[in-house]
Amino acid sequence: QSALTQPPSASGSPGQSVTISCTGTSNDVGGHIWVSWYQQHPGKVPKLIIFEVSKRPSGVPNRFSGSRSGNTASLTVSGLQTEDEADYYCSSYAGSHILLFGGGTKLTVL
Amino acid sequence: EVQLMESGGGLVQPGGSLRLSCVASGLTLRNYVMHWVRQAPGKGLVWVARISNDGSDPGYADSVKGRFITFREDAKNTLYLQMDSLRAEDTAMYYCMDYGLNWGQGTLVTVSS
Numbered sequence: 001q002s003a004l005t006q007p008p009s010a011s012g013s014p015g016q017s018v019t020i021s022c023t024g025t026s027n028d029v030g031g032h033i034w035v036s037w038y039q040q041h042p043g044k045v046p047k048l049i050i051f052e053v054s055k056r057p058s059g060v061p062n063r064f065s066g067s068r069s070g071n072t073a074s075l076t077v078s079g080l081q082t083e084d085e086a087d088y089y090c091s092s093y094a095g096s097h098i099l100l101f102g103g104g105t106k107l108t109v110l
Numbered sequence: 111e112v113q114l115m116e117s118g119g120g121l122v123q124p125g126g127s128l129r130l131s132c133v134a135s136g137l138t139l140r141n142y143v144m145h146w147v148r149q150a151p152g153k154g155l156v157w158v159a160r161i162s163n164d165g166s167d168p169g170y171a172d173s174v175k176g177r178f179i180t181f182r183e184d185a186k187n188t189l190y191l192q193m194d195s196l197r198a199e200d201t202a203m204y205y206c207m208d209y210g211l212n213w214g215q216g217t218l219v220t221v222s223s
Binding site for chain 2: 003036038040045046048051057087089091096097098099100101102103104
């Protein structure tokens with residue numbers, strides 16, 4: 001049960017786009033649709049922003065988008081806003097009733 | 111409106127036990143797969159355990175297998191995490207969540223002598 005691999009940090013200026021990667025294996029990210037992304041502001045509860053690789057829950061701005069290529073999922077935040085500064089986590093079902101999270105990426109809006 | 115509310119956290123000595131509860135409102139737990147997720151201070155999210163909607167097929171992270179058990183009491187619409195043989199590395203905020211959309215506020219577990 002190894003954690004999914006995310007870069008520890010990412011950054012961008014307001015209005016720019018930034019992409020965060022989440023790398024796993026064919027047993028998790030590459031093998032299931034159950035790939036999700038969460039946003040967590042300091043001291044707050046995580047918030048689901050992407051589920052099933054690329055779907056957005058109601059109320060999540062379409063500036064957030066998800067995709068997948070092979071064993072790597074990606075979260076793209078377009079038109080960066082200051083309130084997007086937060087920690088982002090990916091997760092994936094890994095078979096055998098196991099769920100994995102990535103180590104998290106701290107997004108800084110410069 | 112869906113609400114999940116955890117309780118039962120606190121300070122416990124190494125080797126001790128705690129039982130966490132997650133009471134649901136606006137959501138019937140027996141209709142959902144439910145998860146426990148923890149977050150150590152200043153660290154990332156870590157999945158701990160899951161229980162299927164019919165209460166069978168629990169799943170556990172290797173780090174807690176054999177020490178933690180999750181179960182549900184449908185009459186109370188409550189999910190539980192029984193934690194035994196606690197270690198310092200189990201110190202964390204513990205959250206219950208459904209498939210990810212709904213999370214509780216968390217309950218803090220501190221394992222220390």
